Amino acid sequence: MFRSPRLYLTKVFIQIFLRNRQYIFFSLLLPIVILGIVGLNDGESNPIEIGLVDNSSSVISENFITKLSANHLFNIVESDEETLRKELIKGDLMLILVIPEDMESHDQTTNIKLLVDKSQIQFIESIKPILNQALLNIEREITKEEAMFDLTIEDVKSRSQNYLDFLLPGIMAFMLMNLSIAGSGFNVVEFRRKGILKRLFVTPIKPIDFVSAIVVARMIIVLGQLTAIFGFALLILDAHIIGSIMHLYLVIIIGILMFLTLGFSIGSLAKTQESVGILASIFIYPQLVMSGVFFPLETLPEYIQPIAKILPLTLVADAMRSIASDGLTLFQTYLDLVGIGIWAVIGTLVSTKLFVWKEVAG
Amino acid sequence: MIINASNLVKRYKDPDDKSKSFNAVDRISLSIGAGEIYGILGPNGAGKTTTLEMLEGLKDIDEGSAFINTIDVKQDPYKVKEIIGVQLQANEFFDNMNLVELLRLFTALYKKTNDPVNLLKKVNLVEKAKANTNELSGGQKQRFSIACALVNDPLILFLDEPTTGLDPQAKRSLWNLILDLNKSGMTIVLTTHNMEEAEHLCHRIAIMDYGKLIAEDSPNNLILKHAPNKVREPVQGNMEDVFIALTGHGLRD
Numbered sequence: 275m276f277r278s279p280r281l282y283l284t285k286v287f288i289q290i291f292l293r294n295r296q297y298i299f300f301s302l303l304l305p306i307v308i309l310g311i312v313g314l315n316d317g318e319s320n321p322i323e324i325g326l327v328d329n330s331s332s333v334i335s336e337n338f339i340t341k342l343s344a345n346h347l348f349n350i351v352e353s354d355e356e357t358l359r360k361e362l363i364k365g366d367l368m369l370i371l372v373i374p375e376d377m378e379s380h381d382q383t384t385n386i387k388l389l390v391d392k393s394q395i396q397f398i399e400s401i402k403p404i405l406n407q408a409l410l411n412i413e414r415e416i417t418k419e420e421a422m423f424d425l426t427i428e429d430v431k432s433r434s435q436n437y438l439d440f441l442l443p444g445i446m447a448f449m450l451m452n453l454s455i456a457g458s459g460f461n462v463v464e465f466r467r468k469g470i471l472k473r474l475f476v477t478p479i480k481p482i483d484f485v486s487a488i489v490v491a492r493m494i495i496v497l498g499q500l501t502a503i504f505g506f507a508l509l510i511l512d513a514h515i516i517g518s519i520m521h522l523y524l525v526i527i528i529g530i531l532m533f534l535t536l537g538f539s540i541g542s543l544a545k546t547q548e549s550v551g552i553l554a555s556i557f558i559y560p561q562l563v564m565s566g567v568f569f570p571l572e573t574l575p576e577y578i579q580p581i582a583k584i585l586p587l588t589l590v591a592d593a594m595r596s597i598a599s600d601g602l603t604l605f606q607t608y609l610d611l612v613g614i615g616i617w618a619v620i621g622t623l624v625s626t627k628l629f630v631w632k633e634v635a636g
Numbered sequence: 637m638i639i640n641a642s643n644l645v646k647r648y649k650d651p652d653d654k655s656k657s658f659n660a661v662d663r664i665s666l667s668i669g670a671g672e673i674y675g676i677l678g679p680n681g682a683g684k685t686t687t688l689e690m691l692e693g694l695k696d697i698d699e700g701s702a703f704i705n706t707i708d709v710k711q712d713p714y715k716v717k718e719i720i721g722v723q724l725q726a727n728e729f730f731d732n733m734n735l736v737e738l739l740r741l742f743t744a745l746y747k748k749t750n751d752p753v754n755l756l757k758k759v760n761l762v763e764k765a766k767a768n769t770n771e772l773s774g775g776q777k778q779r780f781s782i783a784c785a786l787v788n789d790p791l792i793l794f795l796d797e798p799t800t801g802l803d804p805q806a807k808r809s810l811w812n813l814i815l816d817l818n819k820s821g822m823t824i825v826l827t828t829h830n831m832e833e834a835e836h837l838c839h840r841i842a843i844m845d846y847g848k849l850i851a852e853d854s855p856n857n858l859i860l861k862h863a864p865n866k867v868r869e870p871v872q873g874n875m876e877d878v879f880i881a882l883t884g885h886g887l888r889d
Contacts, residue, residue, distance in 0.1 A: 279744055286737075475694060
């Protein structure tokens with residue numbers, strides 16, 4: 275077995291990887307920790323800590339406070355403004371409601387002051403509607419007015435999914451990117467620097483033998499790593515996959531291929547080990563923020579969104595999420611797949627153009 | 637002639653002025669017979685390594701031609717690589733693999749079979765069979781590097797500065813290895829900075845400078861021609877003899 279140089283080289287690359295226990299351990303640690311933190315959370319969202327200053331002490335304000343306290347979304351801490359402000363700054367409170375002295379009449383609109391920490395603005399924007407709704411309900415109860423509308427939210431996708439299920443495909447996509455880039459770009463630069471590439475190419479193997487060996491070896495390694503993470507999420511954390519696992523793996527395989535070619539491009543661009551690290555960071559970190567893996571794309575500024583939508587990680591994460599969470603088939607994600615294909619072609623062109631095989635000597 | 641190269645040129649861009657180019661190897665012609673030990677001497681940057689790498693099919697030949705055992709290097713570099721063994725200046729290998737595994741790998745790359753232990757015996761490294769290359773000393777690394785170059789039973793062995801950085805014991809042991817290989821019929825082409833090495837090993841020597849071949853002959857003829865009046869055999873030994881006398885001939889690693 276393994277008589278062909280290509281297969282033998284593939285075997286050796288896998289062997290080298292398997293012997294690097296430390297690398298295996300740490301490459302799995304990060305995603306497992308992230309998934310563990312999310313997955314072991316009981317799924318109940320913590321009540322929002324709200325400070326309350328009652329300057330009025332009227333019947334209305336007391337009524338208001340009782341109603342607000344009854345809402346399980348909020349945890350009300352009553353105190354004077356001075357103390358609460360300190361707690362807000364410390365981060366123990368999300369916001370402070372200040373009820374003015376004149377909250378005693380039904381006839382006039384009472385202006386409730388909201389004190390916030392501006393750095394939490396994103397979060398506050400998202401809970402403001404909830405707060406507004408709560409206030410409105412309380413008002414109705416107090417004024418005994420019947421609501422004209424009521425809103426029942428029904429999930430059209432009607433699935434039993436939690437945050438972990440949302441996060442899992444994204445984390446897998448992110449891992450897939452990291453591991454593929456590290457496995458191609460870094461390897462090539464390291465082999466070139468040490469003169470190993472040159473040593474290999476004084477034997478009759480062809481560049482295509484080397485590249486295909488490294489691609490196949492990395493494919494097997496990354497699939498193994500992802501399967502470990504996947505198994506952990508499904509078996510230990512009880513995550514759910516709606517769509518076909520086979521389709522999910524096909525996306526993963528195509529995604530690994532794309533990131534390997536992009537990794538080769540980075541490895542070909544970089545002259546030294548230091549610059550490959552920086553180039554890889556430039557490639558990886560903006561995508562971490564802009565790909566919708568951890569934060570929804572909608573939170574990004576308008577002008578970035580079109581770019582964010584065509585980033586390699588966005589495409590892979592989107593295709594994986596469509597299958598894993600929304601139960602789409604591989605073919606329904608064709609737009610993502612076309613995008614991934616285009617990136618793979620770009621990666622192949624850049625790396626073959628820049629990587630001058632004859633001059634592997636450097 | 638097992639190696640026939642004529643008017644080899646390797647052109648590089650001038651690092652100071654990108655619009656200009658210079659010839660790192662400038663119309664070099666070499667004819668090396670089967671069974672010869674042929675040395676290429678010259679200062680750093682003279683073009684020795686580049687010349688070897690063109691003959692080995694590692695670097696493109698910009699002008700001229702080279703034939704190894706009648707195979708055209710330009711046309712068939714992969715066929716040439718099948719019949720040559722190459723030891724490079726840098727001799728790092730994959731981490732986490734021992735000597736036997738590395739030799740098996742290199743043998744497989746030639747689609748051949750060769751007993752790794754036998755190869756290690758040739759270079760006197762059997763006891764290190766299960767060691768990784770980073771556990772080897774400089775001399776052992778060089779010997780292992782030569783073992784790797786022998787996996788395909790090559791007709792021609794190319795050695796690029798094989799003894800640079802070695803202590804006298806390791807150097808002499810390597811000389812003996814090279815002479816043994818040559819006795820078994822292998823043609824050897826080596827580059828060196830060590831004049832004693834060139835004189836001791838080589839049947840013929842080429843001296844290169846600024847990419848050009850400036851002299852080529854047997855060591856003896858070169859001395860007669862270019863340095864006839866110097867005392868050839870000093871009455872007393874030199875510092876290296878002192879070192880060897882005090883520390884012994886035995887190989888240290």
